[in-house]
Amino acid sequence: MTPRPHTAVIGLGAMGLPMATHLSAHLPVTAYDISEPRLAQLAAANGTPAATPADAAVEADVVLLAVRDQQQVETALFGENGENGVTATLRPGATVILTSTVGPEAARATAARLADLGVHTVDAPVSGGPVRAGNGDLLIVVGADDKALDLARPVLDLLASTLTVVGPRPGDGQALKAINQLLAGVHIAAAAEALALARGLGLDPATVVESLRHGAAGSFMFADRGPRMVQAYEDGPDPEVKSRLDIFVKDMGIVTGVAKDAHVPVPLASAAQQLYLLGEAAGLAAHDDSSVVTVLSPKSPKSSKSPNSPEGGTR
Amino acid sequence: MTPRPHTAVIGLGAMGLPMATHLSAHLPVTAYDISEPRLAQLAAANGTPAATPADAAVEADVVLLAVRDQQQVETALFGENGENGVTATLRPGATVILTSTVGPEAARATAARLADLGVHTVDAPVSGGPVRAGNGDLLIVVGADDKALDLARPVLDLLASTLTVVGPRPGDGQALKAINQLLAGVHIAAAAEALALARGLGLDPATVVESLRHGAAGSFMFADRGPRMVQAYEDGPDPEVKSRLDIFVKDMGIVTGVAKDAHVPVPLASAAQQLYLLGEAAGLAAHDDSSVVTVLSPKSPKSSKSPNSPEGGTR
Numbered sequence: 001m002t003p004r005p006h007t008a009v010i011g012l013g014a015m016g017l018p019m020a021t022h023l024s025a026h027l028p029v030t031a032y033d034i035s036e037p038r039l040a041q042l043a044a045a046n047g048t049p050a051a052t053p054a055d056a057a058v059e060a061d062v063v064l065l066a067v068r069d070q071q072q073v074e075t076a077l078f079g080e081n082g083e084n085g086v087t088a089t090l091r092p093g094a095t096v097i098l099t100s101t102v103g104p105e106a107a108r109a110t111a112a113r114l115a116d117l118g119v120h121t122v123d124a125p126v127s128g129g130p131v132r133a134g135n136g137d138l139l140i141v142v143g144a145d146d147k148a149l150d151l152a153r154p155v156l157d158l159l160a161s162t163l164t165v166v167g168p169r170p171g172d173g174q175a176l177k178a179i180n181q182l183l184a185g186v187h188i189a190a191a192a193e194a195l196a197l198a199r200g201l202g203l204d205p206a207t208v209v210e211s212l213r214h215g216a217a218g219s220f221m222f223a224d225r226g227p228r229m230v231q232a233y234e235d236g237p238d239p240e241v242k243s244r245l246d247i248f249v250k251d252m253g254i255v256t257g258v259a260k261d262a263h264v265p266v267p268l269a270s271a272a273q274q275l276y277l278l279g280e281a282a283g284l285a286a287h288d289d290s291s292v293v294t295v296l297s298p299k300s301p302k303s304s305k306s307p308n309s310p311e312g313g314t315r
Numbered sequence: 316m317t318p319r320p321h322t323a324v325i326g327l328g329a330m331g332l333p334m335a336t337h338l339s340a341h342l343p344v345t346a347y348d349i350s351e352p353r354l355a356q357l358a359a360a361n362g363t364p365a366a367t368p369a370d371a372a373v374e375a376d377v378v379l380l381a382v383r384d385q386q387q388v389e390t391a392l393f394g395e396n397g398e399n400g401v402t403a404t405l406r407p408g409a410t411v412i413l414t415s416t417v418g419p420e421a422a423r424a425t426a427a428r429l430a431d432l433g434v435h436t437v438d439a440p441v442s443g444g445p446v447r448a449g450n451g452d453l454l455i456v457v458g459a460d461d462k463a464l465d466l467a468r469p470v471l472d473l474l475a476s477t478l479t480v481v482g483p484r485p486g487d488g489q490a491l492k493a494i495n496q497l498l499a500g501v502h503i504a505a506a507a508e509a510l511a512l513a514r515g516l517g518l519d520p521a522t523v524v525e526s527l528r529h530g531a532a533g534s535f536m537f538a539d540r541g542p543r544m545v546q547a548y549e550d551g552p553d554p555e556v557k558s559r560l561d562i563f564v565k566d567m568g569i570v571t572g573v574a575k576d577a578h579v580p581v582p583l584a585s586a587a588q589q590l591y592l593l594g595e596a597a598g599l600a601a602h603d604d605s606s607v608v609t610v611l612s613p614k615s616p617k618s619s620k621s622p623n624s625p626e627g628g629t630r
Contacts, residue, residue, distance in 0.1 A: 104516065127531060139530060164526055166518070175516040179509050179523055183532035186505040186583065193501070193581045194494050197570075200577035201419065201490040203481070208494055211479055215454060216442060217498035219534035255512075262515035265611055266508045267586040268501065275582060296580055 004028070005061035005154055010053050010076045010086065012038035014244075015099070015126065016066030018134030019159055021045040023064075026158055032056040032076075052084035053077070060086075062155050063096045069250055070102040073110060092118030095151040099126045099140075103178065103254040104171035105261070107143070111170035120148035123170035124156060125177035129242060137161045141180075143172025178258050181251040182269050187221035188248070188289055189272040194222070195229050196297035205230045228290035233299060239288045246285040248276045248292075319343070320376035320469055325368050325391045325401065327353035329559075330414070330441065331381030333449030334474055336360040338379075341473055347371040347391075367399035368392075375401075377470050378411045384565055385417040388425060407433030410466040414441045414455075418493065418569040419486035420576070422458070426485035435463035438485035439471060440492035444557060452476040456495075458487025493573050496566040497584050502536035503563070503604055504587040509537070510544050511612035521545045543605035548614060554603045561600040563591045563607075 004027050009020040012033035020031050024047040031042045032050045039049040050056035053076045057063055063086050067076055077096070079085030086096070096114055098107060098121060111121035123143035132138055140160040142149065145168045149156075156163055166172040194217075198208040209226035212218065228239040252273035259266040279285075279292045319342050324335040327348035335346050339362040346357045347365045354364040365371035368391045372378055378401050382391055392411070394400030401411070411429055413422060413436060426436035438458035447453050455475040457464065460483045464471075471478055481487040509532075513523040524541035527533065543554040567588035574581040594600075594607045 141526070166526075172518075175513075175518055176523065176526065178516070179513050179518070180527055180530070180532045182512060183505055183509050183527065183534070183537065186508070187502065187532070187534060189583050190498055190501040190505070193574075193579075193583055194498050197497060197574050197577065197579045197581060198490075198494050200579040201493070201573065203487075203490055203494070208491065211456070211491065212495055212498065215495070216535050216539075217495045217502070219498070219502060219537075220531050222498065222534075224531075258516065259508075259512050262512065264508075264512045264515040266512060267590060268504050268508055268583050271582040271586045 003154055005151075006030070006059045007155055008032070008050070008053075008056040008060035008063045008086070009047075010056060010063065010065050011067035011072070012042055013066065013068065014130050015133050017041060018130050019064065019066055019099070020047055022134050022136050023155065023158055027155070030056045030060065053086045054079070054084045054088040057086040057088075057090040057094075060090060061094055062152060063090060063094065064099060064155060065096060066099050069100065070106040070110075073098065073100060073102060073106070077110065077114070087114070087117055087119070090117075090119060093120075095120040095122060095148055097122045097124050097152050097155060098170070099124055101125045101177050101181065101251055101254060102174060103258055104174040105258075107174045108169070108171040120144075120151055121170045122148050122152040122156070123173040124152070125173050126159070127177070127180060132161075133159070140164070141166050141173040141176045143167050143170050143174065145169075175258075178255050181248075182255045182266065184221060185248045185252045185255065185276070186268050186272045187219040188225050189275050189292065191219070191222045191225050192229060192275070192290075192293035192296055195226060196293055199233070199297055205233065225290045228288060229293040232288075232291050232293055233297070239290050241286065241288045243289050244285065245276060245279050245287050245289045245292060248272075248289055249280050249285070252276055317376050317466075318469055320466075321345070321374045322470055323347070323365075323368075323371040323375035323378045323401070324362075325371060325378065325380050326382035326387070327357055328381065328383065329445050330448050332356060333445050334379065334381055334414070335362055337449050337451055338470065338473055342470070345371045345375065368401045369394070369399045369403040372401040372403075372405045372409075375405060376409055377467055378405060378409065379414060379470060380411060381414050384415065385421040385425075388413065388415060388417060388421070392425065392429070402429070402432055402434070405432075405434060408435075410435040410437060410463055412437045412439050412467050412470060413485070414439055416440045416492050416496065416566055416569060417489065418573055419489040420573075422489045423484070423486040435459075435466055436485045437463050437467040437471070438488040439467070440488050441474070442492070442495060447476075448474070455479070456481050456488040456491045458482050458485050458489065460484075490573075493570050496563075497570045497581065499536060500563045500567045500570070500591070501583050501587045502534040503540050504590050504607065506534070506537045506541050507544060507590070507605075507608035507611055510541060511608055514548070514612055520548065540605045543603060544608040547603075547606050547608055548612070554605050556601070556603045558604050559600065560591060560594050560602050560604045560607060563604055564588075564595050564600070567591055
């Protein structure tokens with residue numbers, strides 16, 4: 001184990017930037033992102049910007065991937081048209097930490113390609129959101145063999161308050177993350193149905209959240225997203241984007257794909273997937289995921305009866 | 316308010332018997348049920364058995380209905396072929412407490428018929444299960460005007476640890492109960508999908524419950540039913556029946572019916588309803604609701620590959 005491994009962070013998005021910033025206080029960090037402003041923010045936090053993933057990885061002992069999906073993982077690692085990817089410069093014996101949610105099969109395939117180059121893989125999807133990412137307070141579920149885990153430990157220990165080793169293979173962490181996302185995505189959608197129906201029945205949604213959150217109907221998501229769904233109904237500004245709706249478009253796609261491959265029926269997860277897709281189709285991709293409630297019951301009750309008015313509709 | 320109202324309890328099922336037994340320690344209780352053994356149990360607990368609902372109601376100030384569904388409510392109140400119902404003997408000015416989950420419309424229709432006879436109605440669906448019913452520790456959500464609530468208070472206060480007055484009309488309690496059941500029923504079905512998929516991905520379901528129950532994927536039902544679903548997979552005895560699966564066949568039917576009438580889409584609740592119907596079709600109506608997991612993933616993993624073996628299938 002290198003106690004202060006040179007770390008390359010690829011992807012400075014909602015999760016990548018706070019993780020890279022937090023790591024920069026403890027380790028030498030070089031980072032790449034397509035966004036110049038994000039790179040500037042990292043530089044202001046003591047990190048070193050790089051022009052390409054390959055440049056970021058030149059001196060890296062550990063590469064932390066914090067990109068959106070499997071396509072971005074492949075581009076980051078193996079380059080666009082085979083150029084400028086991490087593996088163009090990364091030394092054999094280095095370790096790639098995959099923090100994105102991409103599904104078990106994608107993680108296994110990626111690990112196999114990296115193993116051919118002598119590079120270790122730690123499958124380590126993260127949960128907790130941007131604020132906790134910046135405080136080293138993430139939940140990380142890991143699939144990795146002991147050697148890879150040992151090499152990645154200094155970085156993982158800085159990022160995680162809870163680190164669960166699910167199994168020895170890349171993909172094992174993704175499997176548990178998929179279960180987590182199934183429950184989280186269904187619970188958010190259930191909260192939306194509950195509050196849309198509450199309003200439809202003439203109940204006050206805010207009172208319903210308070211009445212039910214501590215009982216047999218309670219969930220983390222009902223208590224967390226419920227008040228923001230109530231806010232999403234109101235005529236004021238939309239709720240702050242804590243987690244984008246299109247993350248669940250992606251993740252419920254992974255869940256239903258994994259389930260299909262395993263021949264396990266998941267009718268609720270499939271219904272939730274369709275609901276997030278409806279949210280995306282309604283233009284809510286970059287809104288907070290709590291805005292999915294407006295797919296079921298429109299934002300403004302007054303304007304909902306006048307579809308031709310400017311503020312009508314289900315935006 | 317009568318401080319110790321004569322109370323007639325109609326229905327001595329999983330909830331009715333413990334409620335009647337608990338009330339018998341504090342009030343004069345007369346009760347009716349079709350089952351002689353249940354009546355004998357009530358008699359042993361200081362209650363007075365009656366031969367018909369009408370007989371039970373002769374001296375009643377308050378009638379507590381604890382029957383299964385709206386059809387049984389109507390039979391109990393208005394009789395079979397118009398005979399032997401509560402209203403044949405109940406005095407005007409008495410109060411009926413409706414503890415069953417029947418939906419807002421049914422509660423309103425029942426209250427209207429009773430009002431024509433000068434009888435008050437308290438819509439008061441209960442939650443909490445048999446053990447809490449026997450300890451006066453139920454959650455009760457009420458729709459009733461002040462007069463009716465006042466008359467029912469001595470009984471409700473004995474039964475409830477938490478009493479929420481939702482609104483002044485019968486049906487208001489049912490509306491909140493429908494929202495509660497939407498969330499509870501969807502969360503149980505989501506737990507089933509999560510644990511069936513976990514097993515399909517080679518994860519240990521018991522470990523998954525422990526890993527995820529306290530995080531963003533957590534729900535009351537995942538923590539409560541999850542361990543029983545794990546047990547439902549095993550080859551030992553089925554989980555003890557704490558709440559029958561067919562209760563959710565009924566209640567998700569109410570939820571989707573109410574939602575249809577309110578023109579609110581509830582795709583997850585509809586998927587959950589179908590899952591409980593599949594459970595019923597598989598012979599699980601009287602099993603614990605956690606057994607719904609076996610619809611998604613069969614009980615014994617070894618026998619699941621031999622559908623012709625005696626222990627195969629999805630019972």
